[in-house]
Amino acid sequence: MAIIDFREIPSSKGGQAGQDEWALFTREFFDAMGVKAEEGPDRGPDSGRDLILTERRIGTLGTGEHRWLVSCKHYAHSKKAVYDSKEVDIIGRLRKFRANGFIAFYSTVPSSGLSGTLERVKEDFGVEVYDCERIERALLENTALKRVFERFFPESYARYTREHIAPRAVGDLPLRIRCNVCGKDLMDERNGIFGFANRVVEGHKVETVDVYWACRGECDRLLESRFDKRGLITGWEDIDDLSIPLVFMHWIITWMNSLRKGEHKFTEKAYEKFSEFTFAMAQLVVRETTEEERERIESLRDIPFYLGGLDQWGTELKHIQT
Ligand SMILES: [Zn+2]
Numbered sequence: 001m002a003i004i005d006f007r008e009i010p011s012s013k014g015g016q017a018g019q020d021e022w023a024l025f026t027r028e029f030f031d032a033m034g035v036k037a038e039e040g041p042d043r044g045p046d047s048g049r050d051l052i053l054t055e056r057r058i059g060t061l062g063t064g065e066h067r068w069l070v071s072c073k074h075y076a077h078s079k080k081a082v083y084d085s086k087e088v089d090i091i092g093r094l095r096k097f098r099a100n101g102f103i104a105f106y107s108t109v110p111s112s113g114l115s116g117t118l119e120r121v122k123e124d125f126g127v128e129v130y131d132c133e134r135i136e137r138a139l140l141e142n143t144a145l146k147r148v149f150e151r152f153f154p155e156s157y158a159r160y161t162r163e164h165i166a167p168r169a170v171g172d173l174p175l176r177i178r179c180n181v182c183g184k185d186l187m188d189e190r191n192g193i194f195g196f197a198n199r200v201v202e203g204h205k206v207e208t209v210d211v212y213w214a215c216r217g218e219c220d221r222l223l224e225s226r227f228d229k230r231g232l233i234t235g236w237e238d239i240d241d242l243s244i245p246l247v248f249m250h251w252i253i254t255w256m257n258s259l260r261k262g263e264h265k266f267t268e269k270a271y272e273k274f275s276e277f278t279f280a281m282a283q284l285v286v287r288e289t290t291e292e293e294r295e296r297i298e299s300l301r302d303i304p305f306y307l308g309g310l311d312q313w314g315t316e317l318k319h320i321q322t
Helices: 017-032 090-096 112-121 132-141 143-152 154-164 218-229 245-260 268-284 291-300 307-312
Strands: 036-043 049-058 063-073 101-106 126-130 192-201 205-215 233-238 264-266
Touching: 017 036, 017 049, 017 063, 017 143, 063 090, 063 126, 090 101, 090 112, 101 112, 112 126, 126 132, 132 143, 143 154, 192 218, 192 268, 205 218, 205 268, 218 233, 245 264, 245 268, 264 268
Parallel strands: 063 101, 101 126, 205 264
Antiparallel strands: 036 049, 049 063, 192 205, 192 233
16 A cells, blocks of 8 residues: 555664654554553663553453553664564563563564564464554544644645545546636646526526636636626636535535426536536545446446446547546
């Protein structure tokens, strides 16, 4: 996976700063999960740091405390595994600290030799290995760790959140929503509006004559004034707001309702543009398509009036670019 770059925490080379910060991160990691540090960080063998964590366990017959000895090792910069020789006398250390279990908290992985040693320790003590993948998974999946992720790995966090909300293709090709005036990518800029130009027909009904999307500000004002000159009434929605799943669904259903009631009409062109925009917008809202679902899509394409009719998307779009 490697979404998180553990090297954002400095290496211990040329001083103990990195090792200290990795130990600090370890402490905050478990603290956020409700396990408090009792002692440490203390210097461990070979410039690693040890922590003692106390986990309160509530049992049927009574409540007890479980003491964990945590060994923090930060080798992400050298990408080296943690060798057996770097964990001196684990059982002796567990006894010394009167601990019930051992946690290996490594920014890389334990070597196979060390893994063997840990298996033997497991016969008498609890052992948990937090290697780079397990730590990453916890930081990404456990919401209690969000602040710790952000604090210790600010760059990875920014990259992850950016990519997380990046558009994902719904159809065959990713579609871009570009400003109708200057061509700027509104999905990247996140500062655009979706506008519609209406007129009143038959006394009370509203007809959307045209729709548009543009940067907020100059581009948007230019289009607005053009429609204004044609005597049309403009309105708009924030594209950023429309990328919120609930707002997006609300927007679609509101349009469906008003079309059903016959309160609203679209010109052919406006409806086409509206549909294409909505389809492209969905890329910011829906989740990724799985491999299995892709195969299902292929078989659904063979059914006329179902996805067969959707084939135009991505191949015959007139108002949206790929
Ligand atoms: Zn623009």
